[in-house]
Amino acid sequence: MESFFDGLSLADTHQILIRNIISLRVSEDLFNDLSDNPEDWLVAQRYETGAKPHNHISKAPVIDRPFEEAEWFAAIGFPFKSWTASRYSDGSFGVWYGVDTVETSVYETVHHWRSRLLRDAGFEQMVIAGDRESITGDRRIYGVRCDAALVDLRPQVSVYPALIDPESYHFTQPIGARLKTEGHPGLITLSARCDGGVFAVLNPDVLSNPKIQSYLTYRLTRQGVQVSNGPCTQQGANDAWMCVP
Template sequence: MDAFFAGLPLADVHQDLARNIKSIRVSQNLFDDLSDDPADWEIAQQHELATKPHTYESPNTIIDRPFEEADWLNAIKFPFRNWAASRFCDGSFGIWYGSDLVETTVHETVHHWRGFLAEAGFDELVPQGARESITSERKVYWVRCDAALLNLSARAAEYPDLVHPTSYPFTQQIGARLHRESHPGFVTRSARCVGVNYGVLNRNVLSSPRACCSLTYRLTRDGVVVEREAEQTWMVLA
C-alpha cells in the first residue's frame, strides 16, 4: 500500500460535480389534506418555515429560498450522516460520491440498482412480465467542489483492482487510510464506463448544490431505459 501512495499526484479540482440520488419527480404537498385551497397551503408552509430550526445557514439568507436547505441536506450532507459500505468505504465513516458527467452517474447507479433488484429476487419474475413495471426515480444535483484531491487515476494501469467490477478490499483500504489521515478526497476512473468519479471525505470542500434534472429508470427485458424527460428515452443500458 505504501508503494501505491508514493509520488501520487494531486488534482486541483474547482468545478461542478454531478450527484445522483434516489428521489421522486413530483413532490407531494404535505398540507393538501388540511385544505382544498392552495392559498391555505402557502400559509401553512410559511408558518413551518418561520418556526422550524434550520440546520443550514446560507451565506445569502435574505435572497436564498428556504428550500435550498433541503438541497444541501440531500445533495451534500446525507452520506456523511448515513454511513454505508461502498467501493472505497467499509461503512465505518461517511463518503460522498460525485461524477464528471450526469451520464457517468447513470452508469454507476444503474449498476447498483440492478444488483439490488437481483438480490431481491425480481429476476425470477421475468417470465411473468413483471420486470416491465419496475421503475426507480432519481434526482441529479450539481455540487461545487474546491479541493486538492489525490489523483488515483494515475495508478489505474498498475493497480487494476482500482476498477475491479465486484471486489472492493483493495479500494476500501485506500479509503480507510485517506479518512484516517484526513485527506479531503480523491479522483478515480469509473469502473462502469469511460468516466471519472470523485470521492469526498470532507464535506467542507463541497458547496452550492443546485438541481440539474430528474431521471426515471425502467427495467425492461432489453435493459434499463433511462428517461430524462418523462416518457422519453434518453439512454438504454443493456
Template sequence: MADAQTILGQSKNVAFDGTVYRNICSLVLSQDLFDDIADPEDFAMAQAIEEYAKPPHFASHQPIIHRPFEEADWNDSVDYPFENWQESRFSTGKFGVWYGASDLMTGVYETAYHWIKRMVDEDGHWAEGRIAQRKVYSVDLKAVLIDLRTTCKKVKALTDKNDYTLTQSIGKVLSEQGHPGLLSKSARCDGDIQAIFTPRVLSNPKVSCWFEYRIEGDQVIASSGSNSTSIHIKIDQLVA
C-alpha cells in the same frame, strides 16, 4: 498485489475546482416541506424553527423564507452519506463517503448498477418493466484531491466491479488522515468519479435534471425529459 500505501505514495495531488453531479433516488414531483406538518398560515413559524436545526456545514445567503427548500437540497445532495454511513467502494461502512461524477452519463451508469444489484439482492432477479425516479444535482467541488485515474489503468483492482478490498483500504487511509477526497475512474464505464470524505469542500447544490430508469428487455433505459437525454445500458454490462 499493490497495497493502499504504495498506491497513494505513487499518486499525485490535483487541485480540483469545478462542478460535479450527484445522482440520487427521488420523486420527480416535489412538495412544500411543511405541507404535512403545518397550515399555510403557520409556515413562517415552521421556517423559523427549521432555521435553528440547520446542518453545521450548511450556510445560506438566501432570505429565510427560501431556506427550508435550499436546506432540503443540501440534505439530499450533500449531507445524507455523511449522516448515514454504509459500506461502498471506498468505505468500510465506518465513515461516510460522498460520490459524485464528472458527467451525467457516468452518474447514470453508476446508479443503474446499484439499482439492478439491489433488485437482484432482494428479489433474486431484475424485473421487466420496473421503474425508478432519479434526481441529479450539480454541486460545486473545490479541494486538493488524490488522483488515482492514471493508476487505475495499471492496477485493475482499483476498478474491480465487485471486489472493493483495495479501494476500501485506500478510503480508510485517506479518511483517517483527514484527506478531503480522491478522483478515480468509474468501475462501470470510462468516466471519472469523485469520492469525498468531508462536506466542507462541497457547496452550491442545484437540481440539474431528473431521470426515469426503466427496464426493457435486457436494458436499462434512462430517460430525461428535462434535457431530452436517453441512455441505453445493457444489464449484462452492469452486472458482469
C-alpha cells in the same frame, strides 16, 4: 499496499460535479392520507422533524446525507455487513460520490440500482421472468461545486486494476480508510462502469452550491434499463435518451 501510495499526486479540483440520486419528480405529502385538514399535516411534519436524529437536519442534504447516515448507523451493531459500505468505505465513515458527466452518473447508478435495490428485493428477477413488464424509478440530477486538492488515483489504474474491480472493494476500502484517517479531502479515480471519472469526497466542507440540473426516469425491462429525460411512456425504448444493457 504501502508501495501503492508512493508517487501519488494531487489534482487541484475546482469544478461542478454531478450527483445522481433517487428522488420523486413531484413531491408527495406523507401525511395527507391521515387527515383532510392541512393544519394537521403541519403538526405531523413538526413531530416528524422533532423525532429525526440531530444530525439529519442539514440544510443541504444532497451534500451531507452520506456523512449523516454513516454517523447514525455507526451507533448500531448490525449483525451483518453495513449497508452503507461503498468502494472507499466499509461503512464506518461517509463518502460522497460525484462524477464528471451525467452519462457517467447513469452508468454508475444504474448498476447500484439494479444490484443493491432491485436484485436484493427480487424485482429484477420478476422482470427477467416476465412476471412484470418493467420497473421504473425517478432520479434527480444535481450539480455540486467542489474546491479541493484531491488525491489522483487515475494514473494507478493501469498498474492496480483492482481500483476499478466491478464487484470487489477489498483493495479500495483500505485506501479510503487511510486517506480519511490522514485528513485528505478526497480522491479522483476512474469509473468501473464506463469511460468516466469518479470523485470520492471525504470532507463535506469542500462541497458547495448544490443546484438541481434535471430529472431522469429509469425503466428496467428484459432488454436493460431505458433512461428517459421525461416520465417513461408506453413507447419505451423509442422515448429513451440512453439504454444500459
